[in-house]
Amino acid sequence: MKLFKEQDVRIVNKKLPSKTLSKTPFEVILEKAEKIGIKKDFLPRKWELVGDVLILKIPKEVEEQEKKFVGIYAKEIISQEKKIAEIYADVLNAKTVVKDEGIIGRNRKPKIKVLYGSSTETVHKENKIRFKLDVSKTMFSSGNIDERIRTAYLSNENETVVDMFAGIGYFSVPMGVYSRPKKIFAYDLNPDAYHYLMENINLNNVQSIVKPVLSDSRNADENVADRVIMGYLKNTKSFL
Template sequence: MERMTLKDYLKGKARDSDIALLRRGFEIIGDVMIIDLPEQLMYLKDDIVEWVRLKHKHVRTILRKTGEVSGEFRVARYEIIYGGETETVAKEHGCRFRVDPTKAYYTVKLSGERERVARLVKDGERVLVMFAGVGPYAIVIAKLAHPSEVIGVELNPEAARYFRENVKTNKVENVVKVVEGDVREVVPELDGTFDRILMPAPYNAGDFLDIALKKIRSGGTLHFYTFSGEEEIDNKKEEIVRKIEYMGYNARILFWRECGNFAPRVNRYVLDIEILKP
């Protein structure tokens, strides 16, 4: 059982054609597991729960994803197929994050990306995290680097509540400031400029470029996240640079990479962009 995959476990319990439809992987946040199970495979629910209980004994709740991240609060839709408690505590890079994935967005799949960005932050930098969620980027940066200040802006009241709690839990109150509100309204009112701005909202970060550009210092770095088809990413990079230049700034892509799968041949990408003001 130790090495048996879910597909192996289901052999003999389900049609081969149905097993082939199972989507890749699952996500475990603390003791909550999220699975992507198509409606036509719901007859396998009990077998899947049994496999999870054997393979991942610490999991106490299993959520089936029924809708993608959407709405102004960026929360996906789920149904509980096992257990009941959806609030949990996730751990990464020596940090603890309390979160309820049914109320606020959080994914462990960006843990490596959060560490990558944190390692880029130089001593004394002032950092802004737009769409900050429950605080993973802001808090990991505060823990792994030595910024002078990290401001996280979040609209979702539940996410902001968890963010404030997580700041206290991780003892970074002297570095991280939580601002609850709409990025478009809040960010222009923040004092000064920032050395680094993160925009981890791949669905619509482009709609807020104008706000970020006005608050970044010349020579600062913008971490821009977006979804793109594998064949379109080069065009997407050019499109974003053109958009920034159209707004009157000079842009140079320092680095880019895939940082997660969204759908077949569609991925999440991050672009590290140096911004120079004329």
């Protein structure tokens, strides 16, 4: 107390206004769902917002439960899915909501079910780069943002780069914008991915740097690249 007096310190008892903690998006979704009788167990906790299209990851246990009753309560299940999708669209500001049903085929085409809205084409903005895509035709992992940012700055104006699995330009386009190498040859076999690769090259003004190639990257010319971008695939070794 003596120290407090010497330093002219006073102890004041005062009640401060309590702060209201903001709710998480899921808490808001849960509130809205419970008001119309939808149980918490049926609400997806995982989702991915690509542009203004929301991709819902339905829990396996919920999917298995739905399969058991799909014949008897098909209309009710469809109705509930739509109601859930509407809530997620409202809270997360999405124009379209789709259900993730896996990946099919060599080109890894997404299998989705549209629950709300209609258009599955969108423009996703990230690190000042615009990616145009259709989530029903091509994949996009927003979780890889750190790697896309890191890769964007790896090259320089003296390099020629080959991107072996370019997709819609996940790595080629950001690298073209920020590293501006001499040339990037961006290969992809998937016609849908190639279409959006060309769109994204134009959207981000890297036409003079990124050259899209609709072909298997194993057909690429040898001894031309100073740097190779090689995204991970299950059969990556067969491309070495």
